[in-house]
Amino acid sequence: MKIEKPxxxxxxxxxATAIQEELRGQVIVKDDLPxxxxxxxxxxxxxxxxxxxxxxVVVLSFxxxxxxxxxxxxxxxxxxxxxxxxxxxxxxxxxxxxxxxTILPDLLLCDGQGLAHPRRFGIACHLGxxxxxxxxxxxxxxxxxxxxxxPPERGSWQPLLDQGETVGAVLRSRxxxxxxxxSIGHRISLPTALDYVLRCTPQYRLPETxxxxxxxxxx
DNA sequence: GCGACAG
DNA sequence: ATCTTGTCGC
Numbered sequence: 001m002k003i004e005k006p007x008x009x010x011x012x013x014x015x016a017t018a019i020q021e022e023l024r025g026q027v028i029v030k031d032d033l034p035x036x037x038x039x040x041x042x043x044x045x046x047x048x049x050x051x052x053x054x055x056x057v058v059v060l061s062f063x064x065x066x067x068x069x070x071x072x073x074x075x076x077x078x079x080x081x082x083x084x085x086x087x088x089x090x091x092x093x094x095x096x097x098x099x100x101x102t103i104l105p106d107l108l109l110c111d112g113q114g115l116a117h118p119r120r121f122g123i124a125c126h127l128g129x130x131x132x133x134x135x136x137x138x139x140x141x142x143x144x145x146x147x148x149x150x151p152p153e154r155g156s157w158q159p160l161l162d163q164g165e166t167v168g169a170v171l172r173s174r175x176x177x178x179x180x181x182x183s184i185g186h187r188i189s190l191p192t193a194l195d196y197v198l199r200c201t202p203q204y205r206l207p208e209t210x211x212x213x214x215x216x217x218x219x
Numbered sequence: 220g221c222g223a224c225a226g
Numbered sequence: 227a228t229c230t231t232g233t234c235g236c
Contacts, residue, residue, distance in 0.1 A: 045228090081225095081226065081227075084225085086226055111225085111226070112225045112226065118224095123225075139225050140225080140226085141226090142225085143224070143225045176236075
């Protein structure tokens with residue numbers, strides 16, 4: 001797919017913050033997606049003591065979740081890991097990988113938060129806005145926000161609150177297993193996002209998209 | 220000032 | 227994220 005990549009990437013937290021505050025205004029928080037036929041999973045891994053970032057993207061058919069396309073890209077890691085700025089180290093490589101895709105995905109499942117971010121602009125929002133694709137943030141652990149106790153059954157969920165605002169949801173994707181932290185990335189509502197995440201998670205704790213891109217990224 | 224802190 | 231084997235529990 002064709003992507004309009006930024007001309008340059010920030011070198012400081014101040015520059016990165018400015019970019020987040022500028023782009024967050026472009027996030028669409030309501031459903032604005034086509035019929036979903038292909039779902040993509042994106043993830044990144046690191047090699048050579050984090051000097052190299054390798055991104056992987058897989059495209060699965062939906063709802064049957066069969067692998068249809070995949071791509072890998074590697075580039076020098078160009079931003080340190082600082083909570084709140086994860087996207088600046090992963091997005092450059094992920095965009096390179098997405099460009100190689102033959103199949104245009106209808107929805108992106110990202111490893112990390114979307115709106116559940118201090119400035120409401122986690123990696124799922126960042127990727128969604130830069131690609132203009134509907135995107136969901138699927139994180140394995142909490143970053144910000146609080147929530148009520150969650151029933152142990154698959155499918156149960158609770159809103160994730162931060163400063164009186166619903167920034168996402170905590171979702172039990174498998175009974176009696178640690179929940180997932182779901183938030184809006186771009187062009188999708190929270191209820192719809194929860195539905196897609198569950199439909200992409202037929203067996204394990206993590207969506208098939210995430211499992212497959214994880215495996216590819218760290219190889 | 221003291222913790223917390225996506226991947 | 228990454229370093230890493232066997233082991234505990236549903």
